[in-house]
Amino acid sequence: MSFVTSSFPAACRTRAVGRRDPSGISNLWPGAVTQGTRFGVCSARVKLRGRCPVCKILALRIYHCTLNAALLCVTFGHAFAAAAVPQAIDAADTPRHGVAGRVGSGPDTLPDTAQIVHEKGQRLRVTPLKGLERPWALAFLPDGAMLVTERPGRLRRVHANFTLDPEPIAGVPAVLASAYKGLMDVALHPGYADNRWVYLTYSKRLPGETDADWDQLYGPAGTAVLARGRYDGAHRLRDVEDLFVADAATSGVSAARIAFGADGKLYMSIGAPSYLQAEGGTNRVGSVHDAQDPASHAGKILRLNDDGSAPSDNPFIDVPGYHPEIYALGVRNTTGMVVHPGTGALWEVEHGPLGGDELNIIEAGRNYGWPLVSYGRAYSGEQTGDGFGPILASPSAPGMEDPWLHWSPSISPGGLAIYMGKRFRDWHGHAFVGGLRGAQLHRITLTPEGLPRGRQSLLLSLGQRIREVREGPDGLLYLLTDHDRGALLRVEPLGE
Numbered sequence: 113m114s115f116v117t118s119s120f121p122a123a124c125r126t127r128a129v130g131r132r133d134p135s136g137i138s139n140l141w142p143g144a145v146t147q148g149t150r151f152g153v154c155s156a157r158v159k160l161r162g163r164c165p166v167c168k169i170l171a172l173r174i175y176h177c178t179l180n181a182a183l184l185c186v187t188f189g190h191a192f193a194a195a196a197v198p199q200a201i202d203a204a205d206t207p208r209h210g211v212a213g214r215v216g217s218g219p220d221t222l223p224d225t226a227q228i229v230h231e232k233g234q235r236l237r238v239t240p241l242k243g244l245e246r247p248w249a250l251a252f253l254p255d256g257a258m259l260v261t262e263r264p265g266r267l268r269r270v271h272a273n274f275t276l277d278p279e280p281i282a283g284v285p286a287v288l289a290s291a292y293k294g295l296m297d298v299a300l301h302p303g304y305a306d307n308r309w310v311y312l313t314y315s316k317r318l319p320g321e322t323d324a325d326w327d328q329l330y331g332p333a334g335t336a337v338l339a340r341g342r343y344d345g346a347h348r349l350r351d352v353e354d355l356f357v358a359d360a361a362t363s364g365v366s367a368a369r370i371a372f373g374a375d376g377k378l379y380m381s382i383g384a385p386s387y388l389q390a391e392g393g394t395n396r397v398g399s400v401h402d403a404q405d406p407a408s409h410a411g412k413i414l415r416l417n418d419d420g421s422a423p424s425d426n427p428f429i430d431v432p433g434y435h436p437e438i439y440a441l442g443v444r445n446t447t448g449m450v451v452h453p454g455t456g457a458l459w460e461v462e463h464g465p466l467g468g469d470e471l472n473i474i475e476a477g478r479n480y481g482w483p484l485v486s487y488g489r490a491y492s493g494e495q496t497g498d499g500f501g502p503i504l505a506s507p508s509a510p511g512m513e514d515p516w517l518h519w520s521p522s523i524s525p526g527g528l529a530i531y532m533g534k535r536f537r538d539w540h541g542h543a544f545v546g547g548l549r550g551a552q553l554h555r556i557t558l559t560p561e562g563l564p565r566g567r568q569s570l571l572l573s574l575g576q577r578i579r580e581v582r583e584g585p586d587g588l589l590y591l592l593t594d595h596d597r598g599a600l601l602r603v604e605p606l607g608e
């Protein structure tokens with residue numbers, strides 16, 4: 113612990129009051145504190161992530177009021193200069209919010225040129241396309257170009273020749289941009305070739321909410337919105353309108369993913385507030401219990417018509433007390449959602465608390481358990497409670513769906529894709545999940561019957577938080593890195 117405190121500038125009287133991580137994750141380094149613990153008089157936090165620039169092994173990343181970010185070598189104690197977080201390409205029209213805008217960022221360690229990465233039985237060429245600020249999601253256009261969202265509120269076009277159009281696409285609604293909010297998902301209408309509808313999800317500031325109200329870590333309160341506009345194929349969305357505004361106000365985390373189903377309906381995930389309201393947590397608005405509240409959209413999977421209305425055959429359409437848009441309940445914070453291209457089933461990945469990240473196959477009317485049950489624990493290390501962990505000690509309960517697969521310790525999943533291409537010969541039908549805290553591309557091996565058989569961590573050597581995973585029309589994998597100076601990565605096989 114003294115190592116941490118002595119590394120802080122003398123101007124700050126930070127005192128370390130963090131706790132040891134009982135999961136053992138941080139015990140690699142004696143004295144390390146629980147991930148994400150804030151202590152002292154500033155917002156300093158320690159996260160177990162990153163690589164030492166010298167030995168290329170594990171480093172702790174520290175955020176601090178006057179330091180921005182520094183790495184501490186865990187393995188050999190290598191010393192190197194603290195690197196300030198660059199504030200490149202700042203968004204002129206969308207205010208940032210203190211340390212919140214930099215959560216998870218740090219020195220840009222991604223090389224500018226293509227890298228050959230050796231994985232077990234596979235050589236991969238990873239080609240970066242830089243110049244994106246906090247990219248969040250991407251969608252392929254019919255001509256092979258891509259639309260990429262940037263969390264601060266911009267929609268960008270990447271041409272089919274893998275170059276970034278320098279001019280953002282105009283017409284995106286004004287978003288509430290903070291650590292975990294902003295412009296999020298993008299999807300094309302199934303009839304895009306005729307109607308040119310592009311769907312977006314974003315965070316909207318609550319009426320009356322001002323910058324003075326913002327929470328130190330998460331920013332001002334907002335709610336998730338579904339919008340659409342017609343893309344002119346160049347630099348403008350027209351006829352932009354909000355189709356659906358969720359009743360899910362939170363000053364905490366709330367991601368919103370969308371996917372069009374085989375039934376032509378739009379599925380939309382809404383994150384649950386992470387903490388109890390006004391019980392020592394940081395949420396001023398919203399509660400973790402909203403995920404089980406049928407009169408709240410928070411912590412739900414919604415099913416919508418393409419105009420944002422509720423379909424008449426939704427599972428709770430006639431059930432008193434339920435919002436009619438609800439398709440499934442009890443999700444925590446969905447960061448990846450995709451319709452399986454082979455089976456048509458809706459697959460979803462979500463963050464657990466300390467451990468307990470989940471992959472669920474979402475079915476109508478089911479309850480996925482949060483915050484009652486989880487394979488994770490409270491951040492304190494206790495099995496339950498304190499507003500961060502599950503309420504019940506058992507990871508299963510009657511009427512609650514067990515996850516199809518779960519991760520402990522957490523990889524903090526990003527996007528999700530099912531690979532159906534032929535370029536990666538041995539990966540056909542496998543699931544790919546981005547790893548944020550896990551800083552990897554995670555592969556889930558499936559049996560021919562579609563059951564999970566194994567897992568592989570790919571691209572660990574790049575040390576990048578992977579926010580998004582998509583398969584391109586060329587059969588290659590495309591990733592987005594979660595960084596202030598983020599990148600699109602094209603991954604192609606080179607054989608063994």
Ligand SMILES: [Ca+2]
Nearest residue numbers: 470480481482
């Ligand atoms: Ca669950």
